[in-house]
């Protein structure tokens with residue numbers, strides 16, 4: 001056997017979204033990149049997703065490889081490749097659960113689908129079947145890697161089997177736990193033993209997330225700092241006690257940045273540019289100002305925000321200080337969707353300051369790329385941030401970010417202090433408290449650095465562009481974690 005094949009494992013990677021087939025946020029980015037990067041490290045990986053209508057409508061060869069009869073219903077397993085890769089994707093096709101228009105998690109009214117518990121419980125049953133090689137596919141994974149609450153019941157279900165693969169559960173955001181009423185627990189016909197605070201019960205409710213946190217052999221999250229933070233009451237969302245209890249099994253690995261986030265090759269940009277030739281960024285700024293209806297000005301700093309418009313992202317802090325930011329002077333571009341009152345608040349300010357504030361409500365992948373390239377400074381004042389991708393994209397695009405010192409933001413951005421500017425390690429501006437006046441100070445600090453053009457700005461941009469956030473690097477860490485999980489899992493006792 002060749003040396004590099006020695007540690008090849010069969011990995012079943014389970015997620016509720018994966019770019020480019022379906023994406024609502026960072027989980028989609030990770031699940032589109034990490035399995036492919038693991039395959040690049042000679043691992044035998046299958047990605048399993050629900051067969052949403054949006055996926056079924058896409059181009060690509062799809063074949064039915066199995067029919068499975070699960071406790072909650074029948075499903076077909078379809079196989080296709082993840083576009084742009086050789087990675088096999090298995091789609092759990094249960095039309096009553098997944099063949100419907102729109103978002104994977106909510107209807108057009110913005111409310112969660114009323115049958116989310118049933119939908120994702122069925123998905124978890126399918127993951128468990130595939131993991132136990134019960135679908136007749138002659139493929140038995142060594143390890144199942146589950147991601148976020150939608151896959152949380154799978155480690156719990158697998159724990160009922162003696163000869164099961166090892167399980168890893170990754171927390172991408174502890175705030176979304178998949179909580180449902182007690183009646184749902186009984187409707188799902190789960191084993192009685194699971195109705196306990198030591199299993200799936202969370203203060204009288206059914207918690208899908210706890211299925212992963214209690215039953216997986218190992219748990220990880222998407223940055224080392226967030227792995228520590230979630231063990232505290234401030235960030236633990238009521239689960240910090242459990243996470244402290246399992247701290248010996250808990251670690252953090254930073255996400256990577258996908259290859260398509262590269263300013264030198266990005267087809268969405270007005271002009272490509274790179275670390276060595278950063279001047280093309282000016283053309284992107286001009287094009288972006290034009291696109292967003294902002295006056296062309298090379299000198300005024302253009303700040304940008306991209307993301308979900310929810311309290312987590314600190315959008316309320318930004319709304320509070322926008323009238324101050326525009327006085328600096330500065331322009332600010334927003335791309336996002338989320339809670340209606342934030343959307344309306346931003347749109348009102350854009351009407352009040354049409355020369356300085358531009359707001360695009362919606363989800364627009366190509367525009368996100370053009371904003372990363374055209375903006376001078378990126379805004380990411382999240383109250384908490386498990387990893388965060390946009391600050392890493394902006395570092396790659398020479399757009400120094402302003403970030404709150406939490407989670408992955410703390411792990412990826414080096415604050416500009418006299419010392420770090422001097423020794424060339426600074427990559428952005430970091431502030432310490434989720435407070436609008438503290439954020440405003442950080443914005444002033446960043447625009448001052450930008451405006452003085454005192455020789456520090458370009459090195460700051462370039463130092464950010466030099467950071468290695470390749471998925472290969474993160475995938476290597478995951479592989480180490482898989483090895484550790486496999487070695488710790490006790491072999492099944494002989495029957």
Ligand code: ADP
Nearest residue numbers: 025026307335336362363364365368388389390
């Ligand atoms: P989260 O997963 O909490 O939403 P992340 O920063 O980890 O935040 O990832 C968000 C991902 O979704 C990034 O790839 C970001 O560019 C993208 N994104 C968020 N909102 C939008 C939007 N309105 N349009 C385009 N891309 C968006």
